[in-house]
Amino acid sequence: MKVVRSSAVAKNSVEMDGAEGVEIRWLISKDDGAENFAMRMFELEPAGHTPLHTHEWEHEVFIVEGKGTFVCDGAEHAFEKEFVIFVPGGREHCFKNTGMGTLRFLCLIPGSAG
């Protein structure tokens, strides 16, 4: 069992090739006993973006703050606070912060990811 303010969870820089200005907090993970899926919070600085990449697992995303563009198989989709995005496995995708402030979103992945 875990009850915690999300901002109290450790935040680390994402050092993947193609990532710019991206930080991550692992809010709920296998370290908490969550075997089936994990909840992460991403924080992107203005003009920051995640890498354009593809993998076999899905994402379930909820935008907590800010605005941006979701790129999926070459098409661009604008989003803002409280949008929901489902990215099936196998799609080439990235998230870009197009706003003036921080973009924050939850991104959940299955326990089998990676």
Next chain:
Amino acid sequence: MKVVRSSAVAKNSVEMDGAEGVEIRWLISKDDGAENFAMRMFELEPAGHTPLHTHEWEHEVFIVEGKGTFVCDGAEHAFEKEFVIFVPGGREHCFKNTGMGTLRFLCLIPGSAG
């Protein structure tokens, strides 16, 4: 693939015994091709609460708006906006809205739930 404003997803009353003033939106589910886990948004009116119950699957929760109390195996835990709660399977639990406004939270469950 799905990109949608969460407020545009259909909202339904939760009619379970012990639920009071609870509505749900299934934001991402098997209907979208999400087999591994589902994202729901719960909305509780002031003084509303989910049923005190137990089941074998876990919850991963993120508080979007409002404040409340999480009851788990008889202990009470206060929470507010941007808190994260992990409820392992097998714990007796419920969520209560203790604020003056609507309480909204994401609650994710594995695809095997139910």
